[in-house]
Amino acid sequence: MRSRMSADSPELMGIGNAVTALNNEMESYKNILLQAQKLTDPRQQMTDAGRETYNTVTRIGKLKDEVLKSLKVFVDSVKASQESGQI
Amino acid sequence: MSNLLYSDSIIDQTSDGATIDINFDEVSAMLTPVAKKFLDYYVRTSYGEDVFASNKKAIFKFIKSIDISKDVFSVAEVTDALLETGFSHPNLSPDNLSSLSVKGNALIQVSRSNVITLRIDSGLSEEQIQGMFPKAFTYKEYDDSIVFLTPTVVKGKKSASTRKLSDETVVDYISQLGIMTEDIQGTLGAMVDSLNGGRAGEVDISEVSKATIEGVKALEEQVTSFITAAEVFITKAEDALKVEAQV
Numbered sequence: 001m002r003s004r005m006s007a008d009s010p011e012l013m014g015i016g017n018a019v020t021a022l023n024n025e026m027e028s029y030k031n032i033l034l035q036a037q038k039l040t041d042p043r044q045q046m047t048d049a050g051r052e053t054y055n056t057v058t059r060i061g062k063l064k065d066e067v068l069k070s071l072k073v074f075v076d077s078v079k080a081s082q083e084s085g086q087i
Numbered sequence: 088m089s090n091l092l093y094s095d096s097i098i099d100q101t102s103d104g105a106t107i108d109i110n111f112d113e114v115s116a117m118l119t120p121v122a123k124k125f126l127d128y129y130v131r132t133s134y135g136e137d138v139f140a141s142n143k144k145a146i147f148k149f150i151k152s153i154d155i156s157k158d159v160f161s162v163a164e165v166t167d168a169l170l171e172t173g174f175s176h177p178n179l180s181p182d183n184l185s186s187l188s189v190k191g192n193a194l195i196q197v198s199r200s201n202v203i204t205l206r207i208d209s210g211l212s213e214e215q216i217q218g219m220f221p222k223a224f225t226y227k228e229y230d231d232s233i234v235f236l237t238p239t240v241v242k243g244k245k246s247a248s249t250r251k252l253s254d255e256t257v258v259d260y261i262s263q264l265g266i267m268t269e270d271i272q273g274t275l276g277a278m279v280d281s282l283n284g285g286r287a288g289e290v291d292i293s294e295v296s297k298a299t300i301e302g303v304k305a306l307e308e309q310v311t312s313f314i315t316a317a318e319v320f321i322t323k324a325e326d327a328l329k330v331e332a333q334v
Contacts, residue, residue, distance in 0.1 A: 049264075
């Protein structure tokens with residue numbers, strides 16, 4: 001049977017939000033790297049990119065954990081639906 | 088999703104002289120993951136965005152001259168393709184190929200600060216790769232097709248001057264992190280597409296679930312590699328700044 005999930009399903013929204021948050025962080029970091037690449041002084045490049053990399057690593061680690069948590073919620077929900085015959 | 092490298096177009100001419108627009112996003116979309124990584128890494132890490140900008144035609148010729156549907160390239164075809172492009176750079180030009188060498192199945196570019204091996208034809212072991220070089224190098228496999236080799240720093244032995252930063256070192260690190268960032272975004276983008284399909288009712292939830300689990304699995308590996316590379320970069324940044332402060 002083909003299943004349907006509503007657009008406001010909390011499980012899908014949860015993992016979607018977690019994935020989007022991580023993607024936004026990566027996009028922001030990519031822009032930081034691009035800015036650093038434009039600097040002509042290697043010392044300044046290293047300082048700027050190094051500091052932002054340090055900050056980013058901490059945030060990415062947390063966001064990755066959020067993705068894992070929301071994945072668990074999502075998978076549990078799918079399993080529960082399958083067991084109850086809804087899917 | 089935006090692409091650092093190909094977000095531009097160039098004008099090319101067909102054999103009968105007609106002018107055509109070529110969009111690098113479209114070209115990039117045709118590449119296999121291995122080909123894309125190779126081109127991203129080769130162009131950006133080795134030469135940087137500025138050089139890329141001034142060599143767009145050569146790079147596009149390079150792309151056109153290789154079979155972009157392939158997952159494995161021979162060293163000969165890459166070298167020949169490169170030579171035909173007219174690619175110019177002080178450290179690597181058709182007239183100065185001593186900085187580009189081929190050993191075994193690996194295409195190697197030697198820079199002042201490090202050695203980058205592009206292992207196009209896979210199958211070499213870490214020991215075989217290490218054995219190609221006269222002194223110790225730190226081996227780091229980026230994926231099946233690309234290997235980084237950087238000089239191993241002997242703690243307490245290096246003078247401050249030899250550990251000072253060069254343009255190339257910083258560009259290499261930043262480029263590597265940029266490529267890894269884009270890889271993660273690629274995985275995230277695929278996950279978002281799948282989830283959106285599920286939300287719209289266009290994709291079966293079991294398929295969404297499967298794609299999501301696979302995406303997260305890939306993501307875990309990519310993020311772990313990214314964090315490792317980022318921590319190395321942070322350490323290098325701290326070391327370099329300490330050294331420069333002492334000089």
